[in-house]
Amino acid sequence: MAERISDAEHAVMEVLWDDSPLTAQDVAERVASAREWSANTVKTLLGRLLAKNVIAHEADGRRYLYRPLVAREDYVEGESRRLIDRLFGGKLTPLVAHLAERDALSAQDISEIEALLKALKS
Template sequence: MADRISDAEHAVMEVLWDDSPLTAQDVAERVDPARGWSAATVKTLLGRLLAKEAVRHEVDGRRYLYSPAVQREDYVDGESRRLIDRLFGGRLTPLVAHLAERDALTEQDITEIEALLRELKQ
């Protein structure tokens, strides 16, 4: 059930999170063109996602309408925690510190995050 979603599969999930239910063809049309996938590839990925129970399908005549069975929020949460656990001892502060050191934070980022945290405190 909770098999890991691969990178290519994730690209398909993004399409379905954006809008669903969709037919396989719809998905193929909307998936990131940079991937350059054939329709067959998208169908394979949808099949694998079904097997992993990451998407579900309802039957519509001779075809399927696909919808996510996993919430984006949950996926994002899992992936984020994985990274933070694996590389930063499970704590967010070192990640922020790392990005700061790497000059990966703009003035705007800093201001936004400060505002966010300020809100959290009340």
């Protein structure tokens, strides 16, 4: 995915990743529960996502059905890589060290990281 998506566009993507295809009205109803957006705002965001080629739409009578073209996992991977590259020189260890130094890791986080490392070693 070449072009970044904004936080607002990401909220629309989350709705489409959870369930698609959806009409603009369906998306607006699902996003509106968390944000104070009008249907027109959601339609504008859908238009931007179409222009960025991260969603597609097909006609269904007089309305359009929208669906993601980018998988959530691929998006998360790209954003994670971009963050690590930009802030930590592409290395994961400084990110974990940064979180640990600021007591940002709970005991559960540490246990999960230990389990993940153990699984990766075997």
